[in-house]
Amino acid sequence: MAINSVWVFAQVTNGTATTGTLELLTKARSLSSNVTAVLGGDASGIAAQLGEFGATKVYATGDLAGKLPGVAVSGAMKAIIDGGDKPDLILFPQNYEGRDVLARLSVKLNKSVLTNSIDVAVDGDAVNATTPIFGGNTLVTTTFTGEGPYLVAFRPKSFAAEASGGAPAAIAAAAVPDLGATGGAKVTAVHVEESTGPKLDEANIVVSGGRGLGEADKYAMVEELAKLLKGAPGASRAIVDAGWVPYSYQVGQTGKVVKPSVYIAAGISGATQHMVGMKGAKNIIAINKDKEAPIFGIADLGIVGDVHKVLPKLIEALKGR
Amino acid sequence: MNVIVCVKQIPDPALPGALDGATNTLKRDGKLILDDSDAYGVEMALQLVDAAGGGEVSIISMAPNGETAGMRTALAMGAAKGILVSDPALQGSDALTTAKVLAAAAQRLGGADLIIAATESSDGYTGTVPEQMAEVLGLPSVTFAKKVKIDGGVLKADRQTEEGYDEVECALPALISVTAGVVEPRYPSFKGIMAAKSKPVEEVTASDLGVTPAGWAGAGQKVTLVAQAEARQAGEIVEDDGESFGKIVAFLENLKVI
Numbered sequence: 001m002a003i004n005s006v007w008v009f010a011q012v013t014n015g016t017a018t019t020g021t022l023e024l025l026t027k028a029r030s031l032s033s034n035v036t037a038v039l040g041g042d043a044s045g046i047a048a049q050l051g052e053f054g055a056t057k058v059y060a061t062g063d064l065a066g067k068l069p070g071v072a073v074s075g076a077m078k079a080i081i082d083g084g085d086k087p088d089l090i091l092f093p094q095n096y097e098g099r100d101v102l103a104r105l106s107v108k109l110n111k112s113v114l115t116n117s118i119d120v121a122v123d124g125d126a127v128n129a130t131t132p133i134f135g136g137n138t139l140v141t142t143t144f145t146g147e148g149p150y151l152v153a154f155r156p157k158s159f160a161a162e163a164s165g166g167a168p169a170a171i172a173a174a175a176v177p178d179l180g181a182t183g184g185a186k187v188t189a190v191h192v193e194e195s196t197g198p199k200l201d202e203a204n205i206v207v208s209g210g211r212g213l214g215e216a217d218k219y220a221m222v223e224e225l226a227k228l229l230k231g232a233p234g235a236s237r238a239i240v241d242a243g244w245v246p247y248s249y250q251v252g253q254t255g256k257v258v259k260p261s262v263y264i265a266a267g268i269s270g271a272t273q274h275m276v277g278m279k280g281a282k283n284i285i286a287i288n289k290d291k292e293a294p295i296f297g298i299a300d301l302g303i304v305g306d307v308h309k310v311l312p313k314l315i316e317a318l319k320g321r
Numbered sequence: 322m323n324v325i326v327c328v329k330q331i332p333d334p335a336l337p338g339a340l341d342g343a344t345n346t347l348k349r350d351g352k353l354i355l356d357d358s359d360a361y362g363v364e365m366a367l368q369l370v371d372a373a374g375g376g377e378v379s380i381i382s383m384a385p386n387g388e389t390a391g392m393r394t395a396l397a398m399g400a401a402k403g404i405l406v407s408d409p410a411l412q413g414s415d416a417l418t419t420a421k422v423l424a425a426a427a428q429r430l431g432g433a434d435l436i437i438a439a440t441e442s443s444d445g446y447t448g449t450v451p452e453q454m455a456e457v458l459g460l461p462s463v464t465f466a467k468k469v470k471i472d473g474g475v476l477k478a479d480r481q482t483e484e485g486y487d488e489v490e491c492a493l494p495a496l497i498s499v500t501a502g503v504v505e506p507r508y509p510s511f512k513g514i515m516a517a518k519s520k521p522v523e524e525v526t527a528s529d530l531g532v533t534p535a536g537w538a539g540a541g542q543k544v545t546l547v548a549q550a551e552a553r554q555a556g557e558i559v560e561d562d563g564e565s566f567g568k569i570v571a572f573l574e575n576l577k578v579i
Contacts, residue, residue, distance in 0.1 A: 013484065068489070070452055070462065094448075096465050096482060103416075103452030112415045112541040115447050132550060134338050140345070141546035150542075184461030184492035193485035205578060229579065241502045247467060247481055253446055254358075254501065262578055264569075272334070273443065279553060283576060285569055291558070298553040301572045305561025314566040321579065 003032045003122050007087040007149070009073065009101055010037035010050060010058065017046045019202070020093040022053045022161035024154065028091055029054030029164060031122055036087065038080075040064050040073040040097075043171045051168040053161065059174035066186040067176065070100025076174040077101070078108040081149070088148040089120070089127065094155045102153050104182075114142055115153040134272065136279055156201060157259050157280070193248060198232050200249065205231030206260045208251050208278070209239060212267020212288055212307055216244040221311045222266055228318045234258065234278075236268045252277035267307040270295030287311070322373035322471070324366040325427050326400065327438040327451070328359040330384045330391030334443050345544035346413045347444060353384060355391035358439035360506035362499050363395045366437050367507075369471055377401040379433070380522075381426040383419060385412060389522050396517035397509030404429060408526040410534040415542070416445075418534065420453035425530035427458065435476065436496040440465055451498040462496040463489050467503050 006028040010021045021037070028035040036057045037043075037050045043060035050058050061076050077090075090105070092098040094116060106113045119130040127144045129152050144150040200206065207229065209222035219239070226233040234256070235249040251258055253276040263281035268274060270286070270293055278284070279298055286299035287310050296302040303310055330353035332338065339348045366378040380395045380403035387407045396403060404426045411422065427436055436458075441448035455462035467486065468479035476491040481500060491497075509517070527534040559565055573579045 018483075068463070070464065074456075096480075099448050100452050100462075100464055103420075103449035104456045106417050106449065107420070107453050107456035110417070112417050113447065113449050114542060115416075115449060126545075128545065133340075136550055137552070138340075139546075139548045139550050140544055141548070142542045143545040144542050146541050181459055181492075182456065182461050184495065185463050185489050186491070187480075187487045188490050189488040190482075191479075191485040191487070229573075237501065243502055243505075247500050247502060248485075254441060254443075262573065262576060283572075284553075285572060287561075291560075296558055297555050299558070300556035301568060302556065302558035303561050303565045303568065304558060305565055309563070310561055310566055310569075313563075314569055317566055317570050318579065 002125070003088045003127065005034045005036065005087040006032045007036045007038055007090040008055065009090065009092045009098055010039040011093065011097060012039065012041055012046055015045050017049050018093070019161060020095065020156055023157065023159045024091045024093060025050065025053040025055055026162050027120065027159040031089065031120070037169060038073065038077055038174065040069040047171050048168040051166045052163045054164050054166055055169040056166070057172060058169040059172050061174050061176050064176070066188070067179070067183060068100065068185050068187065069097045070104050071179050071182045072176045073101045074104035074108060075177045075179055077105055079177050080174055081109070086149065089150045089152070092151070092153040094153045098153055102151055106151055109149065111149065111151055113151045113153065117152050117154050118158040120152055132276070136276055156257050193246070197227060197230065200232040200234055200251070201256045201258055203232035203258070204260055205229045205262045206234050206251070206258050206278070206281070207231055207264045207266065208234035208236060208268060209266050210236035210268030211238040212269070213239070214308070218308070219244055221315065225264070225311060225315055228315065231260070236271070236274050265295050266311060268295055269293040270298070322370055322376040322435070323379070323433040324370055324376070325379045325381055325430060325433040325436045326359070326362045326366045326395065327423050327436065327454070328363065328380055328382045328391060328395055329356045329442045330354065330382055330388050331356045331442060331444040338444065340547060344413055345547055353388045353391055355394040356439065356443050358441070358443055358501055359395070360398070361501055361503050362437040362439055363398050363400060364504045364506040365469060365499055367399045368504060369435065369469070373471065379403060379430050381423055381430070382406070383411060383422050385409070387524055392522060393517045394509060396520045397513040398507055399513060402520055403522040405522055405524045406527065406530065407524055408534065411527055414534065416447040416449045417453055420450045421457055422527060422530060422532050423450070424454045424457040425532050426525070429525070429530060432494060434493050436460070438496070438498045440498045440500055451496060455496040458496070460494055460496045461491050463491050464498045465500055466497045467500045469497060469499065469503065
């Protein structure tokens with residue numbers, strides 16, 4: 001079917017639309033000239049930015065007053081659709097809020113979801129989404145059948161965000177309906193984890209540590225190297241599960257997807273779960289004792305050696321510059 | 322306090338995955354094990370029931386061929402009983418159908434004060450089933466919970482966000498998805514493993530639950546192409562001779578990042 005109308009689930013942070021939102025809007029406007037953003041919050045500060053990247057309209061719920069976006073925004077979307085404004089395709093970011101809104105809406109509309117996608121294209125009457133599986137070795141194309149809206153979530157950085165210079169998006173109010181029992185969860189406090197240096201998923205250089213570090217306090221080497229390179233420290237799932245570093249450090253299928261210029265994997269064997277999150281890096285350097293480690297299969301420079309010997313020397317050499 | 326934990330029994334993630342040539346869905350016909358991610362939910366449930374001073378933990382799962390090996394691991398950790406939904410008609414079910422099936426299984430147990438799931442499975446990782454299940458059951462939910470306690474009949478959780486975390490309070494009954502590392506899962510004791518063999522696991526079909534299986538045909542989407550991604554080539558691999566750090570420095574210099 002032809003795509004007449006596309007919605008994007010939009011998010012805002014620190015008063016600006018998130019990069020993920022702008023990426024999805026850029027893709028959406030290549031599929032349709034009728035692009036609408038849907039926001040859980042107040043759109044007055046970002047309507048110009050949303051318009052610049054392709055949205056002609058933004059539905060905004062206004063302050064959610066502690067309600068979680070999953071129930072609130074999906075409820076508002078359902079009400080708009082029931083009111084007669086029905087999109088053919090809705091694009092979601094593959095992140096915490098995106099997945100919650102997508103999931104709740106899929107039940108309300110009785111529609112399947114497709115997640116972890118990296119591309120979507122309209123080919124004649126078919127709408128095709130591309131999704132990598134098995135750690136990205138294999139690409140699966142899924143064609144939607146039946147009537148829309150088709151619901152798809154995309155991994156971060158699937159598309160490049162490019163402004164089109166459009167006029168500010170027209171703001172339309174979206175009412176959150178009575179949520180009944182499903183509205184029983186309330187945010188009582190918001191904590192922002194201060195981090196010095198660049199954010200993990202935006203850093204130009206990422207240094208990640210894994211089980212090969214041997215013990216939790218050796219992770220300090222990874223942090224020091226990241227700092228010296230003005231990059232961000234990351235981690236494999238193994239050491240996040242072990243409690244060495246917080247979940248927000250995790251790179252991989254269940255963590256962050258990073259695409260830095262340089263990715264340094266220290267003591268990481270390269271489980272599929274990890275490689276999904278970093279194989280998009282332009283350059284990969286791997287240090288691992290086991291020369292059979294899968295990470296060496298994708299490394300541009302592989303050092304078969306002990307991270308406890310290589311990292312301190314590397315850190316000294318960089319300090320001396 | 323009664324808690325239901327949703328668990329998935331998956332092919333060993335250490336083995337390479339494969340697609341069924343006929344349906345292009347994941348092959349799941351070999352031996353299945355408890356998804357590692359689910360051990361955290363089971364442990365969390367056992368701790369919450371302990372803290373409440375009474376009640377029990379039940380396990381629900383959907384798997385082909387009457388597979389219970391992974392569920393037995395959860396029972397060995399201390400869960401009391403389980404329901405397995407096993408039905409050839411459910412093969413190729415999408416996340417929405419899975420959520421409907423698990424929701425019906427939870428209802429068959431009479432519901433619970435709390436339903437716990439992992440944030441996503443390690444094999445399919447759609448990552449929407451818990452929240453879909455909450456919607457089917459009309460429950461509030463807290464997803465990506467990394468710290469959970471029950472205080473005066475109210476659930477208090479720290480929920481992972483992009484910037485940090487939110488403190489969330491939620492009325493019960495509710496559903497939560499928990500991140501890996503939220504608690505340290507216990508290892509089943511020998512006694513637990515022996516006891517698990519005789520704990521009741523009811524095997525039911527979709528029609529027992531009153532769910533019409535949509536199966537692959539009803540998913541509203543079909544796989545039309547499977548292709549190999551462009552493979553990344555391995556570059557230079559060197560054995561560390563004590564000076565290999567210099568290779569890294571040169572590599573970084575060459576990229577002009579230092």
